[in-house]
Amino acid sequence: MNYKIALIKGDGIGPEVVNEAVGVLEAVGKKFGHSFEFVDVLLGGCATDAVGKSYPDGTAEKCKACDAVLLGAVGGPKWGSDKPAEQRPETALLAIRKDLGLYANLRPAALRPAMADACPLKRETAEKGIDLMMVRELTGGIYFGKRDRYQTEDRGVECTDLMAYSEKEIERIGRRAFELARLRRKKVSSVDKANVLETSRLWRSVMHRLAEEYSDVQYEDVLVDNCAMQLVKDPGQFDVVVTENMFGDILSDEASMVTGSIGLLPSASIGDAAPGLYEPIHGSAPDIAGQDKANPIATILSVAMMFRYSFQRSAEADAIEAAVDAVLADGWRTPDIAEPGVKPIGTKEMGRLIREHI
Ligand code: IPM
Ligand code: MG
Numbered sequence: 108m109n110y111k112i113a114l115i116k117g118d119g120i121g122p123e124v125v126n127e128a129v130g131v132l133e134a135v136g137k138k139f140g141h142s143f144e145f146v147d148v149l150l151g152g153c154a155t156d157a158v159g160k161s162y163p164d165g166t167a168e169k170c171k172a173c174d175a176v177l178l179g180a181v182g183g184p185k186w187g188s189d190k191p192a193e194q195r196p197e198t199a200l201l202a203i204r205k206d207l208g209l210y211a212n213l214r215p216a217a218l219r220p221a222m223a224d225a226c227p228l229k230r231e232t233a234e235k236g237i238d239l240m241m242v243r244e245l246t247g248g249i250y251f252g253k254r255d256r257y258q259t260e261d262r263g264v265e266c267t268d269l270m271a272y273s274e275k276e277i278e279r280i281g282r283r284a285f286e287l288a289r290l291r292r293k294k295v296s297s298v299d300k301a302n303v304l305e306t307s308r309l310w311r312s313v314m315h316r317l318a319e320e321y322s323d324v325q326y327e328d329v330l331v332d333n334c335a336m337q338l339v340k341d342p343g344q345f346d347v348v349v350t351e352n353m354f355g356d357i358l359s360d361e362a363s364m365v366t367g368s369i370g371l372l373p374s375a376s377i378g379d380a381a382p383g384l385y386e387p388i389h390g391s392a393p394d395i396a397g398q399d400k401a402n403p404i405a406t407i408l409s410v411a412m413m414f415r416y417s418f419q420r421s422a423e424a425d426a427i428e429a430a431v432d433a434v435l436a437d438g439w440r441t442p443d444i445a446e447p448g449v450k451p452i453g454t455k456e457m458g459r460l461i462r463e464h465i
């Protein structure tokens with residue numbers, strides 16, 4: 108097959124980790140007989156620097172002409188919250204997700220066998236295994252609601268951020284979660300704050316309807332604060348965790364750390380139409396950018412998810428995941444996952460070793 112892939116390298120460590128992932132794509136192509144056409148797409152702080160806005164006109168169209176999108180990371184202190192919205196990299200990230208209709212964000216948090224020591228939890232807890240799939244709603248809720256800022260007479264400036272959800276939005280993400288659970292351990296934990304929020308009460312009622320329809324899947328409601336606690340107490344209890352946008356943003360960072368490092372976790376953002384967007388869940392880490400210190404594994408594993416979810420090619424995905432596990436089992440570590448006393452390797456060397464195993 109020939110695949111056309113949009114590359115959004117972005118800011119900070121983005122370009123370095125994407126370069127290694129591209130190398131892995133090429134190695135997989137060689138082994139399985141695929142070829143790739145890459146289209147560079149400018150988005151994020153680098154786009155602000157080049158053309159004055161973080162989300163240049165025509166970005167979504169360029170991506171839609173491709174089979175999948177691979178994104179490194181965007182953001183950095185240079186384009187901080189004091190800058191106008193159209194210059195901030197985060198605005199562009201939210202916009203591309205919305206414009207491509209990517210409402211489902213899959214963030215698998217699994218403790219890789221070679222990484223058991225990197226789990227910050229008690230050994231007994233790690234030994235039970237951690238393998239959960241966070242399904243985060245990605246194009247609704249408070250990140251996309253109406254915002255306002257105004258001057259009051261007696262209370263100074265006041266701001267609002269609106270959290271809105273429709274039944275339709277909840278149902279489509281819920282279905283994704285139940286369908287995924289059927290392919291895994293058949294359990295869905297739906298996370299909300301139904302004891303306080305109206306959006307959560309609607310969320311819960313829609314999920315209950317789906318739970319009846321998917322009666323072969325075990326279902327539970329979990330309040331978000333309790334979920335945050337359960338993730339460090341007993342993460343092995345979770346299979347598929349489905350939740351709204353902001354809760355999923357926060358809980359997925361927590362889940363990643365529980366499995367060792369945010370530098371290891373990939374994500375897939377998908378909708379009902381192509382292309383899907385694949386990106387590590389970590390940020391642009393400007394403090395280590397350009398120093399060959401970043402961990403490229405999250406981006407490389409995002410390529411595995413691309414094969415699995417966009418191209419329906421699980422042999423290629425398995426090969427990438429096996430190569431990552433083999434390199435980790437051999438003891439190779441980038442600085443973020445190196446135990447004290449272990450000499451870490453750089454971004455490029457990690458990429459090279461993984462390619463070699465493929
Ligand atoms: C993430 C990030 C983004 C998000 C930011 C950068 C807008 O934190 O992908 O988790 O909140 O979605
Ligand atoms: Mg986040």
